Amino acid sequence: MKIGILALSLVLALGQAARADFSSCKAQIKAQAAAEGVSHATLARALDGLQPNDAVSFLGVQPEFTTPIWDYMAGLVDDERVRDGRARFAEYRHAALAAQRRFGVDAAAVVAVWGVESDFGRKFGGRPIIQSLTTLACTPNRRSHYFRGELMAALKILNRGDVKLEEFNGSWAGAFGNTQFMPSTFLRLAVDMDGDGNRDVISSVPDALGSTANFLHRAGWVPGLPWGFEVKLPAGYHGPSSWRAKRPLSFWTARGLTHVNGAPLAGGGSYGLFLTSGPHGPAFLVSRNFDAFYSYNAAESYALAIGVLSDRIKGGPGIRTPWPTDDPGIPRVERREVQAMLAQRGYDIGGKFDGVMGTKTREAIAAYQRRIGMKPDGRAGVKLLSALRTGK
Template sequence: MKANHLCLVSLAALLAFCAPAQADWASCLAGIRQSAAEAGVSRETIQSALGSLEPNDAVSFTDKQPEFTTPIWDYMAGLVDEDRVEEGRALLHKHAHWLHAAESRFGVDAPYIVAVWGVESDFGKGFGKRPVIQSLATLACAAPRRADYFRKELMAALKIVDNGDVAAEEFYGSWAGAFGHTQFMPTTFLSKAVDLDGDGRKNVVSDPADAFGSTANYLAKNGFEHHLPWGFEVKLPQNYAGPSGRTHRQAMSAWASRGITRLDGSPLGGGPRAALLLPAGREGPAFLVTKNFDAIFSYNAAESYALAICVLADRLRGLPGIQTPWPTDDPGLSREERKELQTLLIRNGYQLGEPDGVIGTKTKEAIADVQQRLGLTPDGRAGLKVLKALRGG
């Protein structure tokens, strides 16, 4: 009887705790419905999209974006690996017609379009599994910050469904509401999407051609210049102490006067104004980057992201990748190496499911356990040290 009483007390406490949250959710949705109606969204779309909507887990991801939480050498290793380069080159050939059409119309070189496609959705294999409207409503009503931003994106998402640009059953994407082959946010879709193949629909979800054209249009509108290099890797003089940073753009002659050379030691020569990028500090790779780097940066506002796109574009056109080693004794792993790591963990008794190269919570916990036993820092990071240790074991 006493146990039952405690259960009833606990249940009552839980309900009391949840009630304000439910009330806030209902109140927020009511305001969104009203705003959508005032914005011209049809009653039918509002009801079908928001009528019985419940929040999802989107808020839990707001501080976990890999561009800002992952070491640069891990980030680059996973995004610019041999598998992605090989597949990207094949797709450049397969989709040459529409890539050429996008390049000709908007002045954005095809390798950059394919690189964005590869990084954003693994060439269409990973759009995200969360309903876009549900995620945006959750973020608009419950995110600790940027609620106004997500509310605007939600209004745009409702208009997209109402316009018939994306069918509700296809409207899935990332936790933040990005969707389609090249992961457009809804407001960006409304302002930049194009119907490249002329079929009467701007379809970035099931039509790669429209995704190519829309991505090229976005980059062109953000200052991308046809055939201008994004930048190149350079060599710093010993104990370099000069300026750096993506926004600190200067003439090539100014950088040359500070002792910066091309990677092989030859002079910089002429060229556009550029900024010095040091993504891992002065001990790591250094790059002089042009305004085309800034155009790529605008797509996701992270220097690591822009660098991955640019280096992948170089690799797709047959140029070498980054030559200077990252300043770490534990380099990052490619996707194939991450799958190998998971396979070895499974062989050692860890229950991880099918190896997929995605380092989720279970994989991190298994890695941390192995690291603990090896006397390494148990941070759960998938690096070369733990992979080599498991190979040797």
């Protein structure tokens, strides 16, 4: 009994210490923000009574780094998103082309960023930005200094009236709006494209598209240069394979590379070779415009998704070379089918059939896989879908 009481006392003491540390950190943030021009009224409205959330638990688990690239691409660049992208491009063609004229960035590329970041405005994220950034800034982690800077930027956005507190929601990491700008990026690069005098990446699609074009322009976009294109490697290729090391096309021609359809390489510009999944998977020559995509979100799979989606929005064929796996990824329509069939078998998938492979869906998949003798990795691929369809 005494041990139990001591353990409970220790838990309570640790909880009180954590709350005290969080309150102390908030006080320091208030002092810094006030010194940088944020009003006391804004700080009171944003921070008084604020408690931490679970944002820290998401550090290091971004899908760009934890998901096989064939799964990542299957979900982000599927026929459904391509159709939506073409429809949204047609709807906002004037705004997209205005951004292209102003910043020199391909309009379809900007629309593709919109599609990947928020599914064309459908998924902004519902987490309060101030709460998440305060949690990340005040909870010890290797990036707390970075998040403190983003929190300062977010408080300045509120103070300027660019965003209302009740609308300031987004991702666990602090990104918000149609194209998921971080607060510091918004302060530096957001533009007013619709002419109403406000920079609004939440409610104004033209502002979001223009701001994204400005970002890519500042990141080094070269007007008129392809972001990249799929290529075919010669048998037994063992040459350079760094996408960061850009070389003229003559360099790659001399090493036996061709377009994926066998046509010779031609044109100007310098390109690096991106082997997506080793020498037997899809290969691309990528330009500085791929690097601009990468600067938006520092993941190779993310940059590739933006590029391929932008090509498909313009009518391109997408990736031609098969992925080097016997169990490829599946698109969102089939992921929803997986969720529905699991639910029919009594598994808890955690809510609606939305094609999002969240924790509950992955747990349900793993339980089903164990039951039928598959490796219980919680992954939705072709083999899982086939097993469900055959009634196992």
